[in-house]
Amino acid sequence: MSTETSPRPQTTLPLDRELVLKVIPMPADCNANGDIFGGWVMAQVDLAGAVVPARYCRDRMVTVAVNQFIFKQPVRVGDILSFFAHVTRIGNTSITVQVEVFAERFGTQGQYAKVTEASLTYVAVDHEGRPQQIPRDGLQQPT
Numbered sequence: 465m466s467t468e469t470s471p472r473p474q475t476t477l478p479l480d481r482e483l484v485l486k487v488i489p490m491p492a493d494c495n496a497n498g499d500i501f502g503g504w505v506m507a508q509v510d511l512a513g514a515v516v517p518a519r520y521c522r523d524r525m526v527t528v529a530v531n532q533f534i535f536k537q538p539v540r541v542g543d544i545l546s547f548f549a550h551v552t553r554i555g556n557t558s559i560t561v562q563v564e565v566f567a568e569r570f571g572t573q574g575q576y577a578k579v580t581e582a583s584l585t586y587v588a589v590d591h592e593g594r595p596q597q598i599p600r601d602g603l604q605q606p607t
C-alpha cells in the first residue's frame with residue numbers, strides 16, 4: 465500500500481497565466497448522456513489556445529497538432545469555464561501553448577476545479593497555406 469499523499473486538487477486560478485477565454489456550456493453542448501460533449505471542450509480549447517500565438521504570427525495560422533489533451537474532471541452545464549494559456553515553445557514557424565481550463569461549478573462562487581489541460585501547436589502560414597517564419601520582432605508578450 466502506498467503511503468504517498470496525492471497532490472491536493474487546485475482550487476484557485478493561476479496568477480501567472482493569461483486568461484484568454486471564459487464561457488458557460490449550455491444544454492445544447494451535451495452528448496446523448498446529458499454530459500458536456502468532449503468535442504465541444506476541444507473546440508473551445510483550440511479557440512483559446514490560438515489567442516496568444518495570433519499575437520506573434522500577426523497573419524494566417526493553423527492548428528497543426530494537439531500534442532496532449534487530458535479531461536481531468538467532467539464539465540457540467542452552467543459551470544463558468546476559464547481558459548488560461550501560456551507559450552511553452554516558439555519555433556521557426558510554430559508556437560506551442562499549454563491551455564488549462566478551470567470550472568467554477570454552478571452555484572458555487574470562488575471555488576475552482578481544473579477540468580482540462582492540453583498542449584497545442586499552431587503554425588504561421590502564408591496565403592498559400594505554406595509555413596512561414598514567425599516575425600522575430602513579435603516575440604515580446606504584449607502586456
Ligand SMILES: CC(C)(COP(=O)(O)OP(=O)(O)OC[C@H]1O[C@@H](n2cnc3c(N)ncnc32)[C@H](O)[C@@H]1OP(=O)(O)O)[C@@H](O)C(=O)NCCC(=O)NCCS
Nearest residue numbers: 526527528529554555556557558559585587589593594595
Ligand atoms: C500546418 C502545415 C502547413 C505544416 O506543413 P508541413 O509541411 O508539415 O510543414 P513543416 O514540416 O515545415 O512544419 C512546420 C512547423 O510545424 C511543426 N509541426 C509539423 N508537424 C507537427 C506535429 N505533428 N506536431 C507538432 N509540430 C509539428 C514543425 O515542427 C514546424 O515547426 P518549426 O518551424 O517551428 O520547427 C500543414 O501540415 C497543414 O496545412 N496542416 C493542416 C492544418 C489545418 O488545416 N488545421 C486545421 C485542422 S481542422
